[in-house]
Amino acid sequence: MDRIKITGIHKTFQLKPGQFVNVDGVESDSVTVLDGVDLTIRKGEFITLVGPSGSGKSVLLDIIGGLTLASSGTVEIDGKIITKPDPKTGYVFQQYALFPWRTALANIEYALEVRGVGRRERTDKARYFLSLFGLSGFEDRFPNQLSGGMQQRVAIARALAADPEVLLMDEPFAALDAQTRELLQAELLRIWEKINTTVVFVTHSIDEAIFLADRIVVMTARPGRVKEIIDVDLPRPRGGDIRASAQFNAHRGTVWEALRDEVNKAQKDWALSPAYAA
Amino acid sequence: MAYVTDKSGLGPIAPTRSRDAVRTVPAARKKRSLHLGSFGYGLPLLITFFLLWEIAPRLGWLNAIFFPPLSEVLVAWYRMLLDGTLSANIGISLQRAFIGFALALVVAIPLGFLMGRYSTFEKVSDLLVQTLRNTSQFALLPVFILLLGIGEASKVAITFYSSIFFLLINTIAGVKSVEPLLLKAARSMGTSDLDLFRKVILPASIPHIVSGARLAVKSSIFAVIGAEMLAAKSGLGYLIQNSQLMMETADMYAGILTMTFIGLIVNYLLVGFERWATGWKTPSDALPH
Numbered sequence: 001m002d003r004i005k006i007t008g009i010h011k012t013f014q015l016k017p018g019q020f021v022n023v024d025g026v027e028s029d030s031v032t033v034l035d036g037v038d039l040t041i042r043k044g045e046f047i048t049l050v051g052p053s054g055s056g057k058s059v060l061l062d063i064i065g066g067l068t069l070a071s072s073g074t075v076e077i078d079g080k081i082i083t084k085p086d087p088k089t090g091y092v093f094q095q096y097a098l099f100p101w102r103t104a105l106a107n108i109e110y111a112l113e114v115r116g117v118g119r120r121e122r123t124d125k126a127r128y129f130l131s132l133f134g135l136s137g138f139e140d141r142f143p144n145q146l147s148g149g150m151q152q153r154v155a156i157a158r159a160l161a162a163d164p165e166v167l168l169m170d171e172p173f174a175a176l177d178a179q180t181r182e183l184l185q186a187e188l189l190r191i192w193e194k195i196n197t198t199v200v201f202v203t204h205s206i207d208e209a210i211f212l213a214d215r216i217v218v219m220t221a222r223p224g225r226v227k228e229i230i231d232v233d234l235p236r237p238r239g240g241d242i243r244a245s246a247q248f249n250a251h252r253g254t255v256w257e258a259l260r261d262e263v264n265k266a267q268k269d270w271a272l273s274p275a276y277a278a
Numbered sequence: 279m280a281y282v283t284d285k286s287g288l289g290p291i292a293p294t295r296s297r298d299a300v301r302t303v304p305a306a307r308k309k310r311s312l313h314l315g316s317f318g319y320g321l322p323l324l325i326t327f328f329l330l331w332e333i334a335p336r337l338g339w340l341n342a343i344f345f346p347p348l349s350e351v352l353v354a355w356y357r358m359l360l361d362g363t364l365s366a367n368i369g370i371s372l373q374r375a376f377i378g379f380a381l382a383l384v385v386a387i388p389l390g391f392l393m394g395r396y397s398t399f400e401k402v403s404d405l406l407v408q409t410l411r412n413t414s415q416f417a418l419l420p421v422f423i424l425l426l427g428i429g430e431a432s433k434v435a436i437t438f439y440s441s442i443f444f445l446l447i448n449t450i451a452g453v454k455s456v457e458p459l460l461l462k463a464a465r466s467m468g469t470s471d472l473d474l475f476r477k478v479i480l481p482a483s484i485p486h487i488v489s490g491a492r493l494a495v496k497s498s499i500f501a502v503i504g505a506e507m508l509a510a511k512s513g514l515g516y517l518i519q520n521s522q523l524m525m526e527t528a529d530m531y532a533g534i535l536t537m538t539f540i541g542l543i544v545n546y547l548l549v550g551f552e553r554w555a556t557g558w559k560t561p562s563d564a565l566p567h
Binding site: 065067085086087089090091093095097099100101102110111113114115142143144158162 | 457459460462463464465466467468469470473477478481482484557558559
């Protein structure tokens with residue numbers, strides 16, 4: 001069954017007056033970041049989105065989340081066209097985006113609070129999700145008093161507490177050190193297997209993309225389109241040792257093959273417009 | 279085992295904690311003793327100042343009629359405390375300052391939200407705000423008296439005017455400083471516009487608003503003293519001014535000292551409030567991942 005249907009998404013950003021960008025040798029005052037994205041995501045599927053910088057992965061995520069409007073095209077979740085943030089969707093950001101004045105528990109409660117869940121129920125639920133991420137005992141800590149890995153756990157718990165049917169994750173582990181990152185990848189899979197929500201996960205890391213995904217969507221260099229969709233048929237549940245397997249290695253080759261040209265193209269593209277890149 | 283002393287040198291000696299031990303209380307405690315420490319450093323100079331005040335008139339370095347020794351000032355202060363002069367005047371002055379400040383708070387915060395959040399609103403109103411802000415509240419006292427009479431209303435008006443701009447400017451700065459990512463996260467969770475103000479923008483702006491409030495309270499107390507000196511029949515400002523006219527200089531200094539003391543207390547209360555309200559800003563030591 002299909003959960004998310006993305007049809008012909010285009011997105012063009014108008015630059016500020018006086019700003020220009022060089023697109024294929026032509027000066028332009030607007031940038032097209034997405035140029036016709038079509039993608040259908042099944043219910044309960046784990047999708048990772050990879051592509052060179054500037055391929056519009058994050059913008060696509062914002063459009064699915066209803067945070068940015070597409071210039072044209074539609075995103076449907078369960079048949080409903082998305083024009084604003086949907087209560088069914090949870091969002092996790094690279095920089096955690098926790099409210100620094102709220103404790104870990106109160107941060108998770110926030111997601112329930114704005115949805116009108118009663119005080120008792122939201123506290124119980126927030127506690128449950130904290131414990132799910134092994135953070136019992138840290139209820140009253142402020143984000144500032146938690147490590148990066150713990151903060152991101154709280155942020156994921158916050159996104160999951162509202163029982164989202166779609167979870168959007170924008171490079172959630174990119175700011176963490178390598179060990180914490182692998183730990184959290186495994187934790188995310190463990191919890192995802194339990195709740196079976198649909199996940200769209202943006203990453204720059206090929207290993208991360210393979211380890212997590214049912215399918216990897218490779219985007220082209222700007223303007224972004226879907227270049228290739230790679231099925232990852234590694235068995236689940238997946239443990240860390242799977243990274244050393246021959247199958248995993250083969251996937252690395254496939255993904256890199258799909259990405260290489262796009263990364264090269266993107267580098268040339270950025271080199272042409274240093275002012276914009278800065 | 280290694281030992282460290284508190285920076286102030288006054289606090290207890292505590293063993294260093296192992297690196298990954300989870301700390302619970304220490305941040306707040308360390309701060310408080312540091313605070314007392316710096317207080318201790320400043321005390322000798324302050325005491326010297328008061329001693330000079332006592333000695334100089336007695337040795338004839340200063341004219342005792344204009345500068346009575348500190349002890350005489352304290353005697354006068356104690357007399358006024360006993361006969362109720364002080365409490366009555368302090369009460370009325372603080373009431374004026376507080377009402378003006380409270381009104382300013384009620385107006386400045388919503389207005390600051392609008393100006394900070396909607397750039398059109400700010401563009402339209404900024405010039406007027408800047409113009410008013412740079413008009414002395416004392417220059418306006420005659421206007422307030424003409425419009426509102428010599429009674430309480432004109433005093434409240436001047437304290438309101440003296441505090442509102444500190445609150446307004448800081449609220450605007452607070453609203454503008456809200457991390458855009460937090461707004462995005464709030465929106466992604468379906469936060470309504472009203473909740474966005476109440477649950478995100480307001481708490482995020484609190485540190486700015488509280489520092490504005492510190493300046494505003496001080497300013498409103500100063501303004502009430504000035505206004506009472508110029509046009510009033512009660513209050514600390516009136517007491518100071520009237521004592522000077524009557525050449526009751528000991529009473530005059532007693533009034534001034536009371537003023538200073540109130541200012542100090544209010545400031546420390548607000549610093550304490552600020553620390554409490556922004557407790558979430560204090561990071562603790564590194565934690566395990």
